Amino acid sequence: MPPRRPISPEPDQSPSLRGRGALLGLAIGDALGAPFKGRLLAAPAFPQLVDGPHRTLKGGGPFELRRGQVGESGQMASCLSVGLRELGTYDADQQARRYLAWQGHSVGMSEFTLEVLTEMAESGPHRASAGRRVWLRGLRRVTGNGSLARTAPIGVFFYEDTQARVQASLADSALTHFDPRCQLACAAFNGSIAHALTAGERLKKEDLITAAVSGLTVASAALGRSAADYVQEVTTATAALKEDLAAAQQDDPMLYWPDLHMHRKQDHVRVAFRLAYWEVLHAPSFEAGMVDVINRGGDADANGAVAGALLGAFHGEDAIPSEWRQGVLEALGPGAGPLGTLYHPRQMVLLAPE
Numbered sequence: 544m545p546p547r548r549p550i551s552p553e554p555d556q557s558p559s560l561r562g563r564g565a566l567l568g569l570a571i572g573d574a575l576g577a578p579f580k581g582r583l584l585a586a587p588a589f590p591q592l593v594d595g596p597h598r599t600l601k602g603g604g605p606f607e608l609r610r611g612q613v614g615e616s617g618q619m620a621s622c623l624s625v626g627l628r629e630l631g632t633y634d635a636d637q638q639a640r641r642y643l644a645w646q647g648h649s650v651g652m653s654e655f656t657l658e659v660l661t662e663m664a665e666s667g668p669h670r671a672s673a674g675r676r677v678w679l680r681g682l683r684r685v686t687g688n689g690s691l692a693r694t695a696p697i698g699v700f701f702y703e704d705t706q707a708r709v710q711a712s713l714a715d716s717a718l719t720h721f722d723p724r725c726q727l728a729c730a731a732f733n734g735s736i737a738h739a740l741t742a743g744e745r746l747k748k749e750d751l752i753t754a755a756v757s758g759l760t761v762a763s764a765a766l767g768r769s770a771a772d773y774v775q776e777v778t779t780a781t782a783a784l785k786e787d788l789a790a791a792q793q794d795d796p797m798l799y800w801p802d803l804h805m806h807r808k809q810d811h812v813r814v815a816f817r818l819a820y821w822e823v824l825h826a827p828s829f830e831a832g833m834v835d836v837i838n839r840g841g842d843a844d845a846n847g848a849v850a851g852a853l854l855g856a857f858h859g860e861d862a863i864p865s866e867w868r869q870g871v872l873e874a875l876g877p878g879a880g881p882l883g884t885l886y887h888p889r890q891m892v893l894l895a896p897e
Contacts, residue, residue, distance in 0.1 A: 556859035558740040562699040562895030564863060565736050566624070568829065568855020569695050570888035571600075571867045572847030573617040574874070575837050577651070578604035580614075583806050584840030589821070590794040592831055593838035600870040604844075606651035611874030614651030616692035616848040618886040623715065624696040624894040625885060633697065633711035639663055639670045639718050648881040651844075653810075655687055659719045671718060678721035683776065686724050688815040690716035692845040694729040695852035696894050698736025708733055709762045713769075720812070723773060723780035727762050728816045731784060732853070734758020735820075739856035740896070748824050751857065752788055755820070759784055787813050791820035809842040819850040829858040833867075 556564075578601050586593045602610040613621075622645045626638050646652070646660045662673040678685045694712060701708035712730040720726070738754035739746060763781040767774055790796045796817050798805045803814050818836065826832030832854045836847050855863060872892075875883035884890075 556743070556746075556861075558702065558896045560859040560861060561740045561856050562702070563860040563892050564829075564855030564858060565695050565699055565739070565852045566620075566855070566891045566895060567860060567863055567868055567871065567888070568833075568851035568853070569620055569692075569848045570613050570617045570851075570871045570891060571855075571863065572833060572836065572849070572851025573613045573692070573844045574600055574608070574611050574847075574871050575833060575851075575867070576843030576845070576847030577606065577608050577612075577614050578602065579837060579840050579843040580604055580606075581809065582840040582843070584838055586839045588799065589796055590825055592826060592835045594831075594834060595838065597838050598834055600867060608651060609874060611870035612650075612882075613871065613874075613888060614844050615649065615653060615656060615689065616845055617888055617891075618645060618649060618651075618882070619689075620693040620696055620848070621886045621888055621890045623693055624700075624891045627696060627700045628894055633701075633707070633714065635671045635714040635718060638715060639673075642718065643670070645881075645886055648886060650882060653687075653689065655685070656689055656719060663718075674717050674719045674721040683722065685720065686722050686812050687720055687810045688725075688812045688842065688845045688849065689810075690718075690720035690725050691728050691732060691812050691815055692848040694733060695736055695856075696891060697729070698733030698852075698856075699740065699896075700894055701733075702737040702740040702896070705734075705737075705758075705761065708737055709758065709765055713762060713766055722812075723766060723770070723777045724783060725812045726766060727759055727777070727780050727784055728812050730762030731755040731759040731788075732816065732819070732849070734761075735853060736856045746857065748857065751823060751853070752792065752820065755788055756785065783813060784816065787817040788820060791817050791824060794825075796821040805839060805841040805846075810845065815842070815846050815849040818846055819853045822850045823853050823857050826854070829854045829862045830864055
């Protein structure tokens with residue numbers, strides 16, 4: 544038996560391996576976290592990493608998923624991947640139609656996503672602006688993590704096209720999560736994903752922060768121009784996400800503090816965003832980062848999807864434990880209907896560059 548190749552924290556990876564790493568990481572994080580969604584798991588204070596007890600794929604959880612099955616994040620990301628691949632670009636109206644088609648087959652859909660998709664279905668030709676209307680009805684306080692948890696396919700698909708990547712990141716988030724914090728988090732995050740694919744052996748962990756700040760700057764300017772009525776919200780959101788990136792670089796990201804407590808504001812986009820960057824900066828491997836996220840509970844499936852995508856983009860596909868990869872890719876099957884075909888992570892990984 545050949546000796547096991549050591550995993551470097553700064554691996555020399557092709558865009559294909561890092562792209563597949565990001566997409567598989569998203570799906571694996573979702574599947575690993577699903578059984579623990581909403582649970583208040585005890586964990587040590589940061590910066591100590593949790594190393595268990597939950598380390599394997601298992602079924603169950605509030606949506607009774609099967610072992611290795613993805614929930615809302617993985618299903619919507621697969622739906623998004625199919626749209627990008629078939630159209631060769633991003634089209635908000637067409638993607639809204641695809642999300643509506645997915646709704647009838649979904650398992651594990653959140654109440655918020657159901658509300659937005661119901662608004663879409665009732666909006667006819669105005670379906671693409673449903674997220675904005677729901678945000679306004681919520682008094683501009685809707686800041687969930689759903690769009691961030693599915694957005695990585697955009698970063699992978701448009702890894703060489705900054706303008707297209709920023710516009711698609713903003714537009715896809717706005718379909719369901721219009722709040723500028725959600726839109727800008729997606730654009731910043733995809734900036735990091737794209738940079739990971741292009742940097743090759745030169746990639747350093749801190750480069751992901753630099754890329755996120757750059758993506759945030761470009762996206763903030765673009766969103767400020769297109770959403771003139773919400774300029775103040777855009778400015779505030781930009782400052783908040785910069786604060787998250789700064790906090791992620793500290794030993795304590797302050798995610799057990801009142802403002803962004805992981806167990807009290809479980810689905811807040813800034814919790815998932817800050818936690819993902821903290822993990823990629825502080826965890827020594829993909830596996831260590833994912834085990835820490837899952838064993839902290841809270842919105843473990845969405846947090847897992849976001850952190851998994853970023854960790855996978857940095858470390859690459861080969862750094863992901865094979866049992867996790869196989870467990871997710873082999874979950875369900877054609878007999879499961881669209882969840883085993885159209886809305887399955889097998890569709891997602893086809894998006895990675897060759």
